Amino acid sequence: xxxxYKDVDGIQGMRIAGRLAAEVLDYLTPLIKPGIxxxxxxxxxxxxxxxxxxxxxxxxxxPPGYPPYPASLCTSVNNVVCHGIPNDKxxxxxxxVNVDVTVIKDGWYGDTSRMFMVGEVSIAARxxxxxxxxxxxxxxxxxxxxxxxxxxxxxxQKFAEAAGFSVVREFCGHGIGRNFHEEPQVLHYGKxxxxxxxxxxxxxxIEPMINAGRRDVKEFGNDGWTIVTxxxxxxxxWEHTVLVTETAYEVMTLSAGSPPPPPFASQ
Ligand code: MF3
Ligand code: CO
Ligand code: CO
Numbered sequence: 001x002x003x004x005y006k007d008v009d010g011i012q013g014m015r016i017a018g019r020l021a022a023e024v025l026d027y028l029t030p031l032i033k034p035g036i037x038x039x040x041x042x043x044x045x046x047x048x049x050x051x052x053x054x055x056x057x058x059x060x061x062x063p064p065g066y067p068p069y070p071a072s073l074c075t076s077v078n079n080v081v082c083h084g085i086p087n088d089k090x091x092x093x094x095x096x097v098n099v100d101v102t103v104i105k106d107g108w109y110g111d112t113s114r115m116f117m118v119g120e121v122s123i124a125a126r127x128x129x130x131x132x133x134x135x136x137x138x139x140x141x142x143x144x145x146x147x148x149x150x151x152x153x154x155x156x157q158k159f160a161e162a163a164g165f166s167v168v169r170e171f172c173g174h175g176i177g178r179n180f181h182e183e184p185q186v187l188h189y190g191k192x193x194x195x196x197x198x199x200x201x202x203x204x205x206i207e208p209m210i211n212a213g214r215r216d217v218k219e220f221g222n223d224g225w226t227i228v229t230x231x232x233x234x235x236x237x238w239e240h241t242v243l244v245t246e247t248a249y250e251v252m253t254l255s256a257g258s259p260p261p262p263p264f265a266s267q
Contacts, residue, residue: 003184004177005201010108011243014177014203017103017110018241018252020054024073024101025114026257032116034093038075041099042086046072054103057111057180067224074100074113081209081217081235082171083225093119096129098237102180109176111205112253113239124212125234131163132210132236137265139188139206143242143249147198153190156208166215168235171227173205176241198244203252207239 006014027048028041049056049072056072069085076084076098077091084098091097100113115129139156157167173186184196188208211217213233220228229235243250248267 001179001182003175003196003202004182005199006177006203006243007201010177011201013106013108014110014241014243014252017054017105017108018112019110019255020052020105021101021103021110021112021241022253022255022258023052024048024103025099025112026255028099029116029257032091032097032099032118034119035090037088037090038077038084038086038097039088041075042071042073045101049103052103052105054105057102057104057109061180063181069225074098076100076235076237078234079229079232080220081168081211081227081229082237083227085223085225091118094121094125096121096125096234096236100237100239107178109178109180110253111176111180111239111241113207113237114259115236115238127163128165128210128212128234128236131160131165132208133238133259134262135160135188135208135210136206136238136240137262139208140240140242140249140251141265143198143244144247145198145200145244148193149184149186149196149198150190150194151192152206153187153195154192156206157189160208160210166211166213168209168211168215168217170217171209173207173239175202175204177203200244200246202244203241205239205241207237209235209237211235
């Protein structure tokens with residue numbers, strides 16, 4: 001499938017879907033505490049989506065070669081890089097967890113994820129979470145017409161590696177619209193001035209996965225989904241859906257409860 005460019009109606013549809021996805025995370029935020037299980041988080045999110053009038057894009061999602069994804073969101077704890085499936089293990093103080101929500105509203109998709117720190121976490125874990133957040137924003141702030149995807153990847157990689165962390169290569173951001181995953185692929189590493197040129201109306205996600213240790217990942221267990229770090233080190237991820245505007249970018253997955261952009265990103 002090729003890149004789709006959104007017109008005013010598409011942009012409005014994407015704004016609504018994006019905000020609703022972010023509001024699921026707002027709703028979950030005060031509930032993510034020691035003792036709650038990720039299955040409970042999933043259940044509560046599914047109920048909330050019903051009230052919103054949205055549908056989970058992940059429930060039953062089945063790309064070629066994968067089993068159907070069994071939950072309404074992804075919960076990736078500690079050394080889980082992405083696509084963690086909610087389960088019955090309670091979260092405990094010191095855990096870091098990514099909650100990744102994708103909803104469909106009126107046929108439009110909104111995709112966003114945040115990190116949550118469960119109770120007090122180690123200084124190392126907190127630093128990984130915060131550096132990964134800034135890495136995502138370094139990517140976002142590159143976005144404007146004429147810039148290339150390689151510029152986004154490079155800005156993320158440069159920042160994350162300067163902090164002593166590594167960038168996962170096997171998973172990337174993606175175009176999004178009336179489909180969950182569209183072209184282009186948005187790599188979180190790369191070379192300046194390379195790859196596709198950004199044009200107004202493009203919508204895609206920026207969702208860097210950053211590891212505290214080595215960048216290598218592997219599948220975990222036999223659920224067909226869960227990805228972990230090979231060296232068991234912690235991994236963090238944040239995700240926004242962005243629009244390329246005539247002059248720069250618009251983040252489509254903001255809500256009242258979104259963490260503020262870092263100071264360097266004030267537009
Ligand atoms: N939301 C993820 C992304 O950012 C994809 C999850 S697919 C699932 O692209 F099936 F694992 F839920
Ligand atoms: Co995504
Ligand atoms: Co996502």
